[in-house]
Amino acid sequence: MKALEPLLFELARPGRSGGHVRADGSAEIPTSFARRAPLRLPELTEPQVVRHYTHLAQLNYAVDTGMYPLGSCTMKYNPKVNDRVAGLFADLHPRQSYRLTQGVLALAYELEQMLVKITGMDFVSLQPAAGAQSEFTALLVFKAYHAKRGQAAQRRRIIVPDSAHGTNPASAAMCGYEVTTVKSDARGNVDLEALRAALGPDVAGFMLTNPNTLGLFEERVREVCDAVHRAGGLVYGDGANMNALLGIARPGDLGFDCVHINVHKTFSTPHGAGGPGAGPLCVKAHLRPFLPKPWIVREADGSYHYDTAREDRDPETVGDSIGTIKQRLGNFGVLARAYTYMKSLGDEGLVETSEDAILAANYLLARLRPTYQVAYDRTPMHEFVLTAAPQKKKGASALDIAKGLIDEGFHPPSVYFPLIVAEAMMVEPTETEPKETLDAFAEAMLRVAERAGTDPESLHQAPLRAPLRRLDEVSAARKPVLKWKLPS
Ligand SMILES: *Cc1c(COP(=O)(O)O)cnc(C)c1O
Numbered sequence: 001m002k003a004l005e006p007l008l009f010e011l012a013r014p015g016r017s018g019g020h021v022r023a024d025g026s027a028e029i030p031t032s033f034a035r036r037a038p039l040r041l042p043e044l045t046e047p048q049v050v051r052h053y054t055h056l057a058q059l060n061y062a063v064d065t066g067m068y069p070l071g072s073c074t075m076k077y078n079p080k081v082n083d084r085v086a087g088l089f090a091d092l093h094p095r096q097s098y099r100l101t102q103g104v105l106a107l108a109y110e111l112e113q114m115l116v117k118i119t120g121m122d123f124v125s126l127q128p129a130a131g132a133q134s135e136f137t138a139l140l141v142f143k144a145y146h147a148k149r150g151q152a153a154q155r156r157r158i159i160v161p162d163s164a165h166g167t168n169p170a171s172a173a174m175c176g177y178e179v180t181t182v183k184s185d186a187r188g189n190v191d192l193e194a195l196r197a198a199l200g201p202d203v204a205g206f207m208l209t210n211p212n213t214l215g216l217f218e219e220r221v222r223e224v225c226d227a228v229h230r231a232g233g234l235v236y237g238d239g240a241n242m243n244a245l246l247g248i249a250r251p252g253d254l255g256f257d258c259v260h261i262n263v264h265k266t267f268s269t270p271h272g273a274g275g276p277g278a279g280p281l282c283v284k285a286h287l288r289p290f291l292p293k294p295w296i297v298r299e300a301d302g303s304y305h306y307d308t309a310r311e312d313r314d315p316e317t318v319g320d321s322i323g324t325i326k327q328r329l330g331n332f333g334v335l336a337r338a339y340t341y342m343k344s345l346g347d348e349g350l351v352e353t354s355e356d357a358i359l360a361a362n363y364l365l366a367r368l369r370p371t372y373q374v375a376y377d378r379t380p381m382h383e384f385v386l387t388a389a390p391q392k393k394k395g396a397s398a399l400d401i402a403k404g405l406i407d408e409g410f411h412p413p414s415v416y417f418p419l420i421v422a423e424a425m426m427v428e429p430t431e432t433e434p435k436e437t438l439d440a441f442a443e444a445m446l447r448v449a450e451r452a453g454t455d456p457e458s459l460h461q462a463p464l465r466a467p468l469r470r471l472d473e474v475s476a477a478r479k480p481v482l483k484w485k486l487p488s
Helices: 023-028 046-059 080-087 102-119 131-148 167-174 192-198 221-230 285-290 332-368 389-394 398-407 435-454 456-461 473-478
Strands: 123-125 157-161 178-182 203-209 234-239 258-261 281-283 295-298 304-307 384-387 424-427
Touching (some): 102 123, 102 295, 102 304, 131 234, 131 258, 131 281, 157 167, 167 178, 167 203, 178 192, 192 221, 389 435, 398 435, 398 456, 435 456
Parallel strands (some): 157 203, 203 234
Antiparallel strands (some): 295 304, 384 424
């Protein structure tokens, strides 16, 4: 495949330099540490380097350049003030003494309290650095909880719905659990009878996303949680879809024992391609002793410090913590952004966020429903799932429609997820798009559907207007080329 942009190494010419550091400083480096041969770095001027990276950035589609209706991932606009605040902490070292970082601990502690209020849980660990890591953490917590009751060996199964995000079964498997899948019913809920049949004394827990990955609120969530609890299991809430629930419903009131928050999604950190993220784990009191250490503790005099396992003074629970998952406060820059986002919106602003996200999804669905088929036609929350099965019959698959949307100037929705919907297209417009953008996206979707009906062949060629055409995604994932080799 032809490289898109010349690499820096290819632009380089011997003797060019963008550096303005005077060479005489080198005398201060002891000769034993000094490099004997020059580094084989490309030689370029400063503007060449700046232009190179700016061009690369311009090839990217980003939430700062257009609507990004990726279902399940909540790619909403991230206010820039968040970055300003996160920048204040750029010099923070994870091992800096708590005496010198009282403000940092205060921010983290307050953020924990805000998450307690939003989720209806009792305690929070800010450590996990992503949703998936928080799932992993929670399942270790489940294991420690059952071990404390002498049931760790017996409870070796985790149940997940068939609509679950792939990280759910993967996290369970990484924790050494066997995974049982339960099907969804005709309305897109967990099939309660199938769940009851799957429950037993060997079940450690159940993982549930609400609203689920069909964008639908689980109508019998309380009954689901009760059934799991009666079997002695714990209920894990995948809170990646919290964007629909802020100030409207709290997982803690719905029966969940814990929930993770995808801070980078709901509380706005620019993310993609694997990071950066934070996945605070919020738990009910009975799971607190097992949370990762250290904890942030607020003393009576208003000062903060770290409570490590060694300082745990309660003989009942000392040593119950699963240990450290990530250093100290976790991914602090992302947490600082979440704090700023929540503080700037306030309680009412957060409720409005979810209400607007739900309104945007329902508006968009109303515009698309006459043309596209809806997978489970109920009132969705903040996202909805279409199926391109009718278009596929005419010769254009969900993938072809997605590629056609790129030529229309839009990032496509998620496709082929959730797995239970054939030719799935999952759309999450988010609350940050104005009506004009929603209309423009709807019209683009309708134009592509029209093409799927009249000229599906043309969609097989799409995208024509992107820097690259159709990529070999399988090879890119299986055999990534991550290193440029010097020509010998
Ligand atoms: C994004 C997502 C996850 C995983 O979160 P990461 O932070 O990407 O690890 C899990 N579940 C659902 C429903 C998600 O949308």
